[in-house]
Amino acid sequence: MTEKILQHKHCSICGKAVPAEETFCSDECKEKWxxxxxxxxxxxxxxxxxxxVFIVLILFSGRL
Ligand SMILES: [Zn+2]
Incomplete structure (x- = not known):
């Protein structure tokens, strides 16, 4: 019954813990993403x- 861990996510780039409403820890990580x-x-x-191109090639080769 411990509520030590608040709702949070991890930065999609570096894995740092960030608030749930954020996806990245910094603008740098957002730019990287x-x-x-x-x-x-x-x-x-x-x-x-x-x-x-492959399909076109097949179509054309079938006509020859
Ligand atoms: Zn980050």
Whole structure:
């Protein structure tokens, strides 16, 4: 029955304990997170692009 541990989360970047309404401990970690999300998004676009190219190649090779 100890309520020592208040509701809290951990910073998604460095793992520091932060209040429940916060996701990051500092602006620096938020920037790092944003950069990571951006990178991941770009990788996804590149993957989709490659899939599209692959499909187009298959369609064209089937016509030959
Ligand atoms: Zn942090």
């Amino acid at each position: 944003d950069a990571m999300v951006k990178k991941r998004k770009m990788m996804m676009y590149i993957m989709y692009g490659m899939i599209v």
